[in-house]
Amino acid sequence: MSLMRAVTFPRFGGPEELRCTEVACPEPAAAEVLIRTHAAGICYHDVLSRGGHIPRDKPGQILGHEIAGEIVGLGAGVPQSRLGERVVVYVRLHCGHCRYCLGGRPDLCRDSRVVGEHGGGGYAEYTTVPSRNAVRVPDGLSLEHAAMACCPIGTSVRAVLGVAQAGPGDVVLVTGAGGGLGLHQIQVAKSVGAHVIAVTSSDSKVETIRAVGADEVVVSPDLRFSAEVWQRTGKQGADIILENVVTGTIGESLRSAAQNAAIVVLGNIGARKVEMDPGLIIMRRLRIMGSGNATYQDLRRALHLMATGKVRPMIDRVLPFAEASDGHALMENRATTGRVLLSGWG
Ligand SMILES: [Zn+2]
Ligand SMILES: [Zn+2]
Structure with a gap:
């Protein structure tokens, strides 16, 4: 079993509970991709999760749903051509079968949850998601910017x-x-x-x-x-x-x-x-x-608006993952104009 670095928290509490540890590296199941995380945004939702304010959350989980990176592994059935693709993660894990999913509204799926809400999030070197949740990032758009394409821009x-x-x-x-x-x-x-x-x-x-x-x-x-x-x-x-x-x-x-x-x-x-x-x-x-989470169409529109310079992502600063607790403190105190992004393990 190979290990990876990740930011987790042993118990609910303040930003200081976040720490870098080593955990098992996930492996992509059928129809999933393995993504090497390049950047992860700190959403206010993550602050609430860490504080224990989101129902069904558990301490020890890996937070983060604003994720961009590179596909470095493929589960069974995923086309080989996707290896190496630069992607942003679509924020909801959804069933894919219900009338909302089939109607292009996975944001309404009753059998869905936000990535990272119950673990498997972006504050880690690697993450796995269904391949349909990994959406290609246009050439010329940086992965830092792309991390914000679904939430909050989508x-x-x-x-x-x-x-x-x-x-x-x-x-x-x-x-x-x-x-x-x-x-x-x-x-x-x-x-x-x-x-x-x-x-x-x-x-x-x-x-x-x-x-x-x-x-x-x-x-x-x-x-x-x-x-x-x-x-x-x-x-x-x-x-x-x-x-x-x-x-x-x-x-x-x-x-x-x-x-x-x-x-x-x-x-x-x-x-x-x-x-x-x-x-x-x-x-x-x-x-x-x-109004709530983006649809896939919203995400593609967001990526286009960003790639063509019509929407500039508001980024306050980029911190290494090891300083996730500082990033959370900034977000919690609303001491920023725009997102704090995590990138790099130092
Ligand atoms: Zn978010
Ligand atoms: Zn569904």
């Missing part, structure tokens, strides 16, 4: 192009615009010619929000932004609202909405119930929709 593509179906001239309002999702959503919306109004609670993010292409920035420390949105849109409101915050903002978002607007709910920052005015929803014929 997640943004799902919300903006999949769920909201934004198009040229649509007015798109983004709450929590300075966060990891917001900064990518702005770029995806701009890539199809939408007009983006970004809402942020603090001055400190304005420069970054403008730099990624937002047309207008509303700074709203008290989160009462609807009057300004109303005035900036000539009393028309926004056609699409990307709600990355929800707690404390959803009322103002609904008041900022145009007739027949789409309100896409992605954030659950406060994890609390919120109140909505049904009269407003009926009067304006509002459509309130949830």
